[in-house]
Amino acid sequence: MFLVALSVGAFGSPLTKRAVTLPPLNGKADYQIGGPYTPASDVLVVTRDNTASPVASKYNICYINAFQTQPDAASFWQSSANAGLLLHKASGALFEDPDWPGEYFLDTRTDANRQAIATIINGWIDSCxxxxxxxxxxxxxxxxxxxxxxxxxxxxxxxxxxxxDHAHSIGLAVAQKNTGGDLGSTGKSTVGFDFAVAEECQEYEECDSYTDVYGDNIIEIEYTDNGIAAWNSACSARGSSISVIYRDRDVVPSGDSAYHYQEC
Structure with missing residues (x-):
């Protein structure tokens, strides 16, 4: 599927949007952000970290931690040049993600910060x-x-x-990652997201907030630590229309004893 438009919105100047290709509808997906490995031959869509390389002859999605830091990037974000881009609590301590130790929130509260963060992220997007x-x-x-x-x-x-806007200007599609229940259609209509990647939407009973906006342009991931019931329900509800993946929480590479992968 191809989209051609101008990225115009309330948050910035228009940038010409080149033709972008969306993932194949209901294309079997593999989620490899915890480490790359050779996907099964019938996999059509592969997501990998931006430090990895794409897979030939697949639709490849480049994962970027765009609103908080990666644990192995602490020195980069806490350098004198970037320390002001991190969110601090009233106590002065960095705001650490309560669920992911070692990951710190980026401070998006000022236009100057947003522009500086975007300059960094856009460099990673160029690399993708x-x-x-x-x-x-x-x-x-x-x-x-x-x-x-x-x-x-x-x-x-x-x-x-x-x-x-930057990704669109160089021909890359952009996924809305999660936040469906909080944003509704705003992410698509205001930001210009093209499709969605939804983690645990069955577990949290919010899958309709994605399908109502993106139709079948969704990749769903349920996790093994929630138990298989949610994944079974997701497969029954949407497995014939979208790729629904069942993965281990740390999305480790195949060959690791904790690795788990199923797809409806």
Whole structure:
């Protein structure tokens, strides 16, 4: 599927949007952000971290942690040049993700910060495009829901618009990662997201918030630590229309004893 348009919105100047290709509808997907490995021959869509390379003859999605830091990037974000881009609590301590130790929220509250963060993220997006990825998956859009009201949806969306416009200008599609229940259609209509990657939407009973906006342009991931019932229900409800994946929480590579992968 191809989309051609102008990226125009409330958060920035229009950028020409080149033709972008969306993932094949209901194309069997594999989610490899915890480490790359050779996918099964019938897999059509592969998601990998931006530090990895895409897979030939597949639709490749480039994962970017766009609203908080990766544990192995602490020195980069805490350098003198970038330390002001991190969110601090009133105590002065960095705001650490309560669920992912070692990951710190980015401070999206000012236009200057958003522009500086986007400059960094857009460089990573350029690298994804140069490697041959077809799309990007910017993660942790929902930090505003976990920031004790320090961050807002409007500011996170304004940042998302900056790198979505950039990705579109170089021919990459952009996924809305999670946050469906909090944003409704706003992510698509305001930011310009093209499709969705939804984690645990069956577990949290919010899959309709994605299908209502993106139809079947969705990849769903349920996790083994929630038990298989949610995945079975997801397969029954949507497995004939979209790719629904059942993966281990840390999405480790095949060959690791904790690896698990199933797809409806």
């Amino acid at each position: 495009q140069a490697k041959g990825f077809n799309a990007i998956e910017p993660d942790n859009l929902d930090t505003f829901t976990r920031s004790n009201n320090l961050l807002t949806a409007a500011d996170n969306l304004a940042l998302a618009k900056l790198f979505t």
